Amino acid sequence: MRNLLNNWRFQLILRIVLGLFLSISGVAKIMDLAAFGKAVNGFGLLPSTWVVLVTVIIPYLELILGLMLLLNFYAKPAYVTALTMLIIFTALSAYKYFSGDISDCGCFGKLLQCKTDEKLLIENALLMVLFALGFFKMKGTKNE
Incomplete structure (x- = not known):
């Protein structure tokens, strides 16, 4: 197993x-920002001005991070x-789940x-x- 992980x-x-x-998740959200905004708002934790900001920033950040990994450009950051984002999303999803709300999380927009x-x-x-x-x-790598 160790050899595989170091390969x-x-x-x-x-x-x-x-x-x-990450790239697919970001693009799926970008394709329907309104639906993603509705999912973000569904968590009920942010004021409406923050919902708009998060709705716009998260998908593009996911796309950029995905491209950075694909291109091995500053991959460690x-x-x-x-x-870090995934830990936050998981904590929010756990909060939503344990509150009894199992609606769509918006992870992949309307794609999935x-x-x-x-399960999530x-x-x-x-x-x-x-x-x-x-x-x-x-x-x-050079780009750490």
Whole structure:
């Protein structure tokens, strides 16, 4: 297992998969910002002015982070930022789930309906492990 995690091919595939994941998620939200804004507002935690700001910033940030991973351009900061965002999103989703609301989380816009349920929390936990692996096992590059 250790050999696999240290293998440059595994690291490359992991970086590409996570980069595509972020890019697709960002583009899906950008394609329908109104629906994503509705999902953000559905968490009921932000004032309306912040909902608009978050609705615009998050999808573009996801797209930029995904492209950074795909291009291996400052990939370590991209991993850390994406992992931090995922931790926050997971905490918010857990709050929503344990409050009894299992409506769409807005993770993939209208491309894919994702309910805020235990399956989403488990998937996010797995993604957190993958982002952490990507960060900690990444070989040094010029663009760190």
